[in-house]
Amino acid sequence: MTEHETAEAGPDGLVSVLTQKVVLTSDWLPAYQRVPRHLFLPDTIWPGRAGMNRQDDRVIRPEEPDVWWQAAYRDAPITTQWDDGAYTGPGKGKIPSSSSSMPTMVFSMLDALSVEDEDRVLEIGTGTGWNAALLCHRVGPENVVTVEVDEACAREARVRLQDVGFNPLAVVGDGARGYPQKAPYDRVIATCSVGSIPHAWVEQTKPGGVVVAPWGTGVRRRSRCPSRRR
Structure with a gap:
């Protein structure tokens, strides 16, 4: 398992990774459980290639729901907007302008x-x-x-x-x-x-x-x- 992967794709798997890294403390665990990461991701994301084993950086949830879900629960950053929203293509735009941090x-x-x-x-x-x-x-x-x-x-x-x-x-x-x-x-x-x-x-x-x-x-x-x- 790499640093970008979880033991099991989902909130519980990511909890396991973050607690092993001693970054998710008991003070913040209730907040994590109350507002899981996937609720704050758009349908179109660019998770990059780290641990994803795919040619296309872009993932569209209705087209690839399993891949989208796996990306949401890897301990890795996800680009959610390129070029202030001007670029929405399959590859990368010029400048990542919004993202969900690692x-x-x-x-x-x-x-x-x-x-x-x-x-x-x-x-x-x-x-x-x-x-x-x-x-x-x-x-x-x-x-x-x-x-x-x-x-x-x-x-x-x-x-x-x-x-x-x-x-x-x-x-x-x-x-x-x-x-x-x-x-x-x-x-x-x-x-x-x-x-x-x-x-x-x-x-x-x-x-x-x-x-x-x-x-x-x-x-x-x-x-x-x-x-x-x-």
């Missing part, structure tokens, strides 16, 4: 966030909505603000969140600016790589709060996250 990364970052019950959390990069849903279960949807630059991604994520019974404040906007209207926050988490921490995030975080973001050296400064995830 579950190991998702739960490692959530663990690093060290949330307390009822903490107010600002998420930068709604993506598919999965990370926001996990946060909603943990701290309550009334305590979650999530910002997404892509209007279509934000709209689809909002529907998925509502389908599982969560209604956090989902904002379309420039994540680098945070969301000062609901500041201050106890925790800030970014689901996109950054080369520097925007000062707005620091200003909107309470003293003693925590900011967690994937650090990418050499990332070009942009007004939007260069790689939206989850």
Whole structure:
């Protein structure tokens, strides 16, 4: 079994992999069980070739439901949008513009966030909505603000969140600016790589709060996250 595979394709198999890696803790297990990953994936995904043994990167759920399900429960990232939605073909587009992060990364970052019950959390990069849903279960949807630059991604994520019974404040906007209207926050988490921490995030975080973001050296400064995830 490779690092991209699960013992059995499905939520329980992925739990086994993540617990063996000591990234899915007992604090986050109830959230994982409440909002499984497949509920936050579109019908068309690009899981890549890692462990998939296929020529075509694209998987369409109605056409290949078993392959789609297996991809959903591998511990691997899944591209869910290319070129801001302009490319939907069978291969790869130019730039992956939204994805569902590798579950190991998702739960490692959530663990690093060290949330307390009822903490107010600002998420930068709604993506598919999965990370926001996990946060909603943990701290309550009334305590979650999530910002997404892509209007279509934000709209689809909002529907998925509502389908599982969560209604956090989902904002379309420039994540680098945070969301000062609901500041201050106890925790800030970014689901996109950054080369520097925007000062707005620091200003909107309470003293003693925590900011967690994937650090990418050499990332070009942009007004939007260069790689939206989850």
